[in-house]
Amino acid sequence: MKRNTINPQWDDPYLIDVPSLPQGSWEDNGQQLKLSVPKEFSFSENMKYLSNAPNECLFHIKDHRIYKAVPIGQETPIIEISAEHENVITIRFFGNTTPSRQEVRAAVAGYVSEWFDLETDLRPFYDLAKNDLLLHRAVSEFYGLRNVGIPDLFEALCWGIIGQQINLAFAYTLKRRLVENFGRSVELDGEQYWIFPSPHKIAALAVSDLAVLQMTTKKSEYLIGVAQLIAEGKLTKKRLLATGDYKKAEKMLVSIRGIGPWTANYVLMRCLRIPSAFPIDDVGLHNAIKHLMGTEQKPTKEEILQLSSTWTNWESYATFYLWRFLY
Incomplete structure (x- = not known):
C-alpha cells in the first residue's frame, strides 16, 4: 500500500488538467484506490444529485455505486466508485482495465477528487449559510453536497x-x-x-x-x-x-x-x-x-x-x- 502525491506531466489534455493530490490524501493498492474525504462530504447526498439525471450517458449508477470510463492518455480504465465508510471513497478498477502505471492511477484519483471537489473546505460556506435567509435551509437539507463538477x-x-x-x-x-x-x-x-467526444x-x-x-x-x-x-x-x-x-x-x-x-x-x-x-x-x-x-x-x-x-x-x-x- 502506497500513499502518493503525483502530478502527471504527459502531453495529453486529459492529464494536463488533472490536479495532483496532497500527500496522504489517497492510497494506491493497485486495483483499488482509496480517497480520504473531509467531514463535510456526504456520498449519499452527491449520489442523490447524480441520480436525478435518468438519461445520463457518461456514467451508470447501480446499488449505490457509480460506474464510469475515465480516459487517461491512451488508456481508458473503467472504475467503480463507492463509499463503504463515511471518510473514504473507494475506486475499484474493472477487468483488464487496471492501469499498470502509477501515473495513470494517480490521474484517475485526481479526476475523481476533482469531480467531487474534495479539496474545497466547505466550513466557511456553512458558517455563512447558517444565518442566511436563503441558504440556511439548503445546507441543512443537503449537508455534504459538493459542487459536482465537469473536469473536462x-x-x-x-x-x-x-x-x-x-x-x-x-x-x-x-x-x-x-x-x-x-x-x-x-x-x-x-x-x-461511453466517453465524451474529443475536441x-x-x-x-x-x-x-x-x-x-x-x-x-x-x-x-x-x-x-x-x-x-x-x-x-x-x-x-x-x-x-x-x-x-x-x-x-x-x-x-x-x-x-x-x-x-x-x-x-x-x-x-x-x-x-x-x-x-x-x-x-x-x-x-x-x-x-x-x-x-x-x-x-x-x-x-x-x-x-x-x-x-x-x-x-x-x-x-x-x-x-x-x-x-x-x-
Missing part, C-alpha cells in the same frame, strides 16, 4: 452551449445524441461505457455532420468553433486560470462566439471551480429563490444582488445548493 473543459463548454434556452430533459437528450454519434465506447461484461473529433466536422443531433444550426456552429479553439490549444483551463481574476476569465470566455455570461459563469463554476462565478441570470436560480421566498413573482436582478450580498467568494456554491431544490 470541452465537455463543460459543450454542456453549457447545449443547455442554452432549453429544458434540462431535452439538454440530456441532445448530449446523449452527441456522445453516441461522435464519442466512443468501451464494452465490458456486456455493459457499454479534435468535433473540430473536424461540418455543421451538416451534426444535423443528426436535431440541434439548432447556431449551436452546431458554436460547438465546432469551441472544439477548434481547444484543439488548436488556444483555449485551455490553464490559460483561463492564468488570468488570475474571475472577471478576466469571464471576459475571455464571453469573447468566444456562442458563449454569453450565463454559459461563461456556468463553466467557471462547474469546471474551473472559481468560487465567485455567479450565473445570476439563470432561470433555475430565479425559480429556487421564488420557491424559498414563497412569492409569485421571480426576483429581479437587484433583489438577487441584495439577497446574495453576503455570499462573497461563495456565489458558485450558493447557486449550486439553491439549484438542488429543483434538480
Whole structure:
C-alpha cells in the first residue's frame, strides 16, 4: 500500500488538467484506490444529485455505486466508485482495465477528487449559510453536497452551449445524441461505457455532420468553433486560470462566439471551480429563490444582488445548493 502525491506531466489534455493530490490524501493498492474525504462530504447526498439525471450517458449508477470510463492518455480504465465508510471513497478498477502505471492511477484519483471537489473546505460556506435567509435551509437539507463538477473543459463548454434556452430533459437528450454519434465506447461484461467526444473529433466536422443531433444550426456552429479553439490549444483551463481574476476569465470566455455570461459563469463554476462565478441570470436560480421566498413573482436582478450580498467568494456554491431544490 502506497500513499502518493503525483502530478502527471504527459502531453495529453486529459492529464494536463488533472490536479495532483496532497500527500496522504489517497492510497494506491493497485486495483483499488482509496480517497480520504473531509467531514463535510456526504456520498449519499452527491449520489442523490447524480441520480436525478435518468438519461445520463457518461456514467451508470447501480446499488449505490457509480460506474464510469475515465480516459487517461491512451488508456481508458473503467472504475467503480463507492463509499463503504463515511471518510473514504473507494475506486475499484474493472477487468483488464487496471492501469499498470502509477501515473495513470494517480490521474484517475485526481479526476475523481476533482469531480467531487474534495479539496474545497466547505466550513466557511456553512458558517455563512447558517444565518442566511436563503441558504440556511439548503445546507441543512443537503449537508455534504459538493459542487459536482465537469473536469473536462470541452465537455463543460459543450454542456453549457447545449443547455442554452432549453429544458434540462431535452439538454440530456441532445448530449446523449452527441456522445453516441461522435464519442466512443468501451464494452465490458456486456455493459457499454461511453466517453465524451474529443475536441479534435468535433473540430473536424461540418455543421451538416451534426444535423443528426436535431440541434439548432447556431449551436452546431458554436460547438465546432469551441472544439477548434481547444484543439488548436488556444483555449485551455490553464490559460483561463492564468488570468488570475474571475472577471478576466469571464471576459475571455464571453469573447468566444456562442458563449454569453450565463454559459461563461456556468463553466467557471462547474469546471474551473472559481468560487465567485455567479450565473445570476439563470432561470433555475430565479425559480429556487421564488420557491424559498414563497412569492409569485421571480426576483429581479437587484433583489438577487441584495439577497446574495453576503455570499462573497461563495456565489458558485450558493447557486449550486439553491439549484438542488429543483434538480
